[in-house]
Every structure is written in C-alpha cells, then in structure tokens.
Amino acid sequence: MTIANLSSVQPGVLPARRIHWFKYASPNKFYDLTGRLIPWFAVAAALLTALGLYTGFFVAPTDFQQGDAYRIIFLHVPAAWMSMLIYIVMAFWAALGLIFNTRLSSMMATALAPTGAMFTFLALWTGALWGRPTWGAWWVWDARLTSELILLFLYVGFMALQASIDDPRRADRAGALIALVGVINVPVIYFSVRWWNTLHQGSSISLKSAPSMALTMLLGMLIMALAFWAYTIAVTLYRVRCIVLEREQHNVWVRELKELT
Amino acid sequence: MIWNNWSDFFAMGGYALYVWGSALVVALFMLGEVLLVRQRSQTIREQITLAKRRKSS
Numbered sequence: 001m002t003i004a005n006l007s008s009v010q011p012g013v014l015p016a017r018r019i020h021w022f023k024y025a026s027p028n029k030f031y032d033l034t035g036r037l038i039p040w041f042a043v044a045a046a047l048l049t050a051l052g053l054y055t056g057f058f059v060a061p062t063d064f065q066q067g068d069a070y071r072i073i074f075l076h077v078p079a080a081w082m083s084m085l086i087y088i089v090m091a092f093w094a095a096l097g098l099i100f101n102t103r104l105s106s107m108m109a110t111a112l113a114p115t116g117a118m119f120t121f122l123a124l125w126t127g128a129l130w131g132r133p134t135w136g137a138w139w140v141w142d143a144r145l146t147s148e149l150i151l152l153f154l155y156v157g158f159m160a161l162q163a164s165i166d167d168p169r170r171a172d173r174a175g176a177l178i179a180l181v182g183v184i185n186v187p188v189i190y191f192s193v194r195w196w197n198t199l200h201q202g203s204s205i206s207l208k209s210a211p212s213m214a215l216t217m218l219l220g221m222l223i224m225a226l227a228f229w230a231y232t233i234a235v236t237l238y239r240v241r242c243i244v245l246e247r248e249q250h251n252v253w254v255r256e257l258k259e260l261t
Numbered sequence: 262m263i264w265n266n267w268s269d270f271f272a273m274g275g276y277a278l279y280v281w282g283s284a285l286v287v288a289l290f291m292l293g294e295v296l297l298v299r300q301r302s303q304t305i306r307e308q309i310t311l312a313k314r315r316k317s318s
Contacts, residue, residue: 057270061263068274072283079287118290126283133279231291239298245305249312260309 025102027244028253034237041234048227056220063217072130073217077204078225080123082232083151084186086116090158091183094176106172107247109179110162111240115232117155124148135199143192144200147185154182168247 024030056074063070090112097106127145128138139145158178165171193202204213204221248254264270273280 058263062274067276069276069279071273071276071280075283075287115294118294122287122290125286129279129283133276235294235298238295238302242298242301242305245302245309249305249309254309255313260306260313 025104027104027107027248030104031241031244031257034241038234038237038241041230041237045227045230045234048223048230052220052223052227055216055223060216060220061214066134069130069133070217072126073204074220074224076123076126076130077221078228079119079126080148081225082228083116083120083123083148084189086112086119086232087151087154087179087186088183090116091179094172094179097172098176098180103169103172103247104244106169106176107240107243108236109175110172111236111243112232113155113159113162113175114239115236117152117159119228119232120148120152120155124152131199140199142198142200143196144189144198147189147192150185151182151189154178154185158182 024033052074056071060071060074062068090109093105093112094109096102097104097109124145127148131140132138158175161178162171162175165174192198193200204218245254254260271277271281
C-alpha cells in the first residue's frame with residue numbers, strides 16, 4: 001500500500017488485521033495482561049531451576065582441572081548474563097519512554113533496575129567465591145571484574161537518582177539519561193576478556209567454535225540461564241504492576257478494579 | 262547420579278564453602294526479592310482499598 005492509498009483510507013475503517021502496537025501501552029490493558037502472564041513465567045522459572053540444578057549438580061561430571069569448584073558456573077554465568085541483558089533492556093525501555101513519552105516504558109525501566117542490580121551483585125559474589133579457589137584471590141582489579149563493578153554502580157546510581165526526585169515523570173527522564181550513557185559499559189564488560197589481558201577466563205561459549213566443555217555442563221548452564229530469564233520476567237512484571245498501581249492509584253480504572261474491594 | 266553418597270555431594274570435592282556459599286546467597290537474594298515485591302504489592306493494594314472504603318462511606 002502506498003502512502004497515497006493509505007491516506008485515502010477512511011477514518012475508523014482500518015485494515016482488518018492491523019496490529020495495535022500501542023494497545024498494551026495503556027496501563028490498564030497492560031495491568032490485565034501481565035496479571036495473566038506472571039503465573040506462567042513463575043512456574044516456568046521454578047521448573048527450569050529444578051531441571052537446571054539437577055543437571056548441574058547431579059548429571060554434569062566433575063571438571064578435571066577445577067574439581068567441583070567449577071559448579072559455581074551454573075549460577076555465576078547465568079547471573080552475569082542477566083546483569084548485562086537486563087541493563088540493555090532497561091536502557092531500551094528508558095529510551096522509548098524518553099522518545100515517545102510513554103509512561104509505561106519508563107515504569108518498565110524502573111522495574112528492571114533492582115533485579116539487574118541483584119544479578120550484578122550475585123555475579124560478583126559468586127565470582128569472588130570462584131576466584132578464591134581457582135586464582136587464589138577473592139578480588140582482582142582486572143578489566144572484567146572492574147567493569148562489572150561499574151555496572152553495579154550504574155544500577156545503584158539509576159535507582160538512587162530516581163528515588164531522589166519526587167515528580168515521577170522527571171525521575172523517569174533523569175534515570176533514562178544515566179541508563180543510556182551507561183549502556184556503553186555493557187560491550188566493555190562483554191569484550192573485556194578479549195580486549196585486555198585478564199585473569200578472568202574467556203567466553204564459555206562461542207557461536208563460531210565447538211563448545212569447549214562437556215555437553216551436560218553446557219546444558220546445565222543454558223537451562224539455568226533460561227530459568228533466570230523466566231524469573232526476571234515474572235518478578236519484573238510483578239514489580240511493574242506495583243509501580244502502575246502506585247502511580248495510577250487516583251485514576252478511575254484503578255478504583256474500578258474488581259480485585260481491589 | 263555422579264556422587265557415591267550424600268556426604269560426597271555436600272563436600273563438593275573440598276569446595277563446599279565456595280559452592281554452597283554461592284548457592285545459598287543466590288537463593289536468599291532471589292527469594293528475598295520476591296518477598297519484597299510481594300510486600301510492596303500488598304502495601305499499595307491495602308492503601309487503594311482503604312481509600313476506596315473511605316470514599317464510599
């Protein structure tokens with residue numbers, strides 16, 4: 001359909017299978033939808049965690065170099081992946097909120113930050129507990145570890161800044177700036193093991209070469225990564241629903257919610 | 262099953278402190294986060310319900 005045809009379409013007579021992209025940008029539609037989605041992601045997270053831990057702790061063999069200390073990988077790598085991925089998704093929603101001025105996009109960014117910060121902390125924590133037996137040090141100031149620590153500060157800075165501004169829409173915009181500037185750090189973390197000489201081992205998996213680890217080890221790690229995905233989606237949607245209620249509590253649709261009587 | 266018995270499993274080949282120290286903290290944080298969000302949800306729900314009752318009475 002050319003532009004000329006498009007403008008000749010009468011108002012109200014939309015093509016039949018048009019996708020309503022902005023339907024769920026309205027907080028009350030979104031609130032309904034997420035209420036129905038959360039249980040599915042929560043159940044998926046529980047099942048995948050059980051399967052992933054079983055694979056990692058009962059099926060995968062002991063590593064010939066690192067012994068059983070390597071089993072930290074089943075928590076460490078998925079947590080580290082999530083810490084970076086959540087930041088990118090957070091920056092994406094923050095940017096949408098900034099560009100389209102959609103309240104809900106900014107609420108998504110706000111809802112993702114605490115979970116992202118948690119996974120960043122957990123990646124650092126499990127990393128320290130893995131570094132001690134394998135490198136002999138809890139912490140070293142190398143590129144991978146330092147850039148991951150900066151990621152934690154970015155999350156904390158984002159949350160602190162938003163908490164310090166009373167007007168939610170101004171807080172959204174200020175937070176979006178931190179989120180967007182800080183997104184530079186994510187590729188730095190990811191490629192740090194290639195760009196600099198570091199103590200941290202290289203990527204565990206690569207799309208270009210065959211996996212360097214036993215199949216069951218890889219499988220356990222990937223299942224745990226999926227479990228953390230499902231967990232993140234469930235808990236973030238749960239949190240964003242709270243934020244929606246907090247910010248929209250004086251609107252009619254919230255007052256008319258049947259579940260709140 | 263790759264372990265001979267449960268005490269082998271808990272010993273983690275001598276790395277128990279590191280492996281279980283990781284697992285425990287990850288579990289505590291994830292469960293704790295869910296509880297915190299649940300608390301936040303209950304607080305705002307009660308607040309809205311109270312405001313509604315006050316208005317209707």
